[in-house]
Amino acid sequence: MNYQTFKPHKDLESIVKFYWTLEVPFDSKNKKQKILPDGCIEMTFNFGDKIKRYTSKEDFILHPNAMVMGQRTKSYYILPIGDVDTFAICFYPLGFANFIQTLLKDLVDKETPISQLFEKTQAEELEQHMAHAKDTQERINIIETFLLKKLNLKNTINNIVKSTVDTLLKTNGKTPINVILKDNISKRRQIERYFRKQIGISPKQLSKAIRLQATLQLLFNKKSETLTDIAYESEYFDQSHFVKDFKELTGITPKDLLNNEHMALASLFYK
Numbered sequence: 372m373n374y375q376t377f378k379p380h381k382d383l384e385s386i387v388k389f390y391w392t393l394e395v396p397f398d399s400k401n402k403k404q405k406i407l408p409d410g411c412i413e414m415t416f417n418f419g420d421k422i423k424r425y426t427s428k429e430d431f432i433l434h435p436n437a438m439v440m441g442q443r444t445k446s447y448y449i450l451p452i453g454d455v456d457t458f459a460i461c462f463y464p465l466g467f468a469n470f471i472q473t474l475l476k477d478l479v480d481k482e483t484p485i486s487q488l489f490e491k492t493q494a495e496e497l498e499q500h501m502a503h504a505k506d507t508q509e510r511i512n513i514i515e516t517f518l519l520k521k522l523n524l525k526n527t528i529n530n531i532v533k534s535t536v537d538t539l540l541k542t543n544g545k546t547p548i549n550v551i552l553k554d555n556i557s558k559r560r561q562i563e564r565y566f567r568k569q570i571g572i573s574p575k576q577l578s579k580a581i582r583l584q585a586t587l588q589l590l591f592n593k594k595s596e597t598l599t600d601i602a603y604e605s606e607y608f609d610q611s612h613f614v615k616d617f618k619e620l621t622g623i624t625p626k627d628l629l630n631n632e633h634m635a636l637a638s639l640f641y642k
Contacts, residue, residue: 374639377507380515386466387518392507394419395455403450404636408443408620410544410580412467412478412571414460414485415440416501416510420453424482425614432478437498439467440570441478443580446622447634452488458501458510460518464577468569470521475571489521529565531558535574544582545606548574583620586613590628591641598625 373394379387388411395401403425416437421429425448434449442464468475471488486494495515505511538551551574552558566574586605602613618627628634 372636375507383515383518384440386463386469386522388461388463388466389599390507390511390552391459391461391516393455393457393459395451396470397451397453401451402632402635403448405446405621405623405631405633406443407446407583407637408580409584410442410464410577412442412462412464412475413440414438414462414467416458416498417456418458419456420451420504422455423450423452425449432482434482435484437494437501438482439478439483439485439488441475441483441541442577444480444572444576446618446620458507458514460514464540464570465533470518474568475565477571479571481547493517511627529562529569531562532565532569535562535566536570536577539574539578539581543585543605544578544580546578548578572639579616583617586617586625587628587641590625591638601625627628 373392375392377390377392378384379390397420414437415434417434419437422434424434425431431450473488484494485498488494490499497513501510502512504513535548535551538546548559552562563573565573566577570577572580582605586601589601589604598613599610602610605613607613607616614624621628623631
């Protein structure tokens with residue numbers, strides 16, 4: 372597997388977290404790979420063979436070649452049917468709301484073709500230009516030209532939402548929402564509505580996804596000796612709370628994560 376990341380243009384760095392590429396030659400021995408919630412929205416372009424996304428143990432759908440993957444509230448499995456050659460844009464939680472009018476809650480746990488989110492001709496031209504680009508740098512130039520042209524800062528992000536997301540990112544999701552909002556019930560109802568519109572999921576769901584990312588960094592890079600250490604470092608109430616939240620988002624326990632054949636791709640992302 373060849374996985375690389377690239378920094379965005381300075382005018383996009385508060386919106387785009389990074390670009391990434393993945394190349395994996397086909398191997399009949401390849402196993403399904405688990406994709407985990409990460410609190411981000413991604414736009415991906417597939418230049419290789421089709422990729423299956425499993426909706427049950429046996430049933431699957433095929434990813435569109437150019438799509439947006441909305442916020443994820445649960446894990447799922449994918450499996451390429453041939454060679455993988457992917458370019459993707461990873462947006463910060465509030466990033467993608469700057470480019471479309473669609474409610475972000477309508478994209479949650481779904482792969483949406485870009486032709487359904489942008490003007491069809493523009494989307495088709497973008498997909499063709501990306502496919503025919505000679506290298507990754509040219510693809511970055513193409514997508515940044517597109518994004519900067521589409522950028523609509525008048526799609527004003529609610530200040531309460533922005534400050535809440537900033538706090539969650541800064542504290543790796545450890546700060547409880549009621550603490551951020553100072554137990555203001557009316558403000559909490561308001562922010563729930565704004566979050567579903569501009570991010571797609573609730574503040575609590577985003578907090579769990581961000582916290583999971585920090586935990587996965589510790590697990591995959593073995594920066595803590597025991598699960599108790601990780602639970603403590605991630606500021607969970609206790610180990611059982613840690614395991615419960617982890618399993619809710621990943622479908623497996625922390626103990627089962629490492630050396631799991633379905634986690635090879637995730638391991639690559641976090642190391």
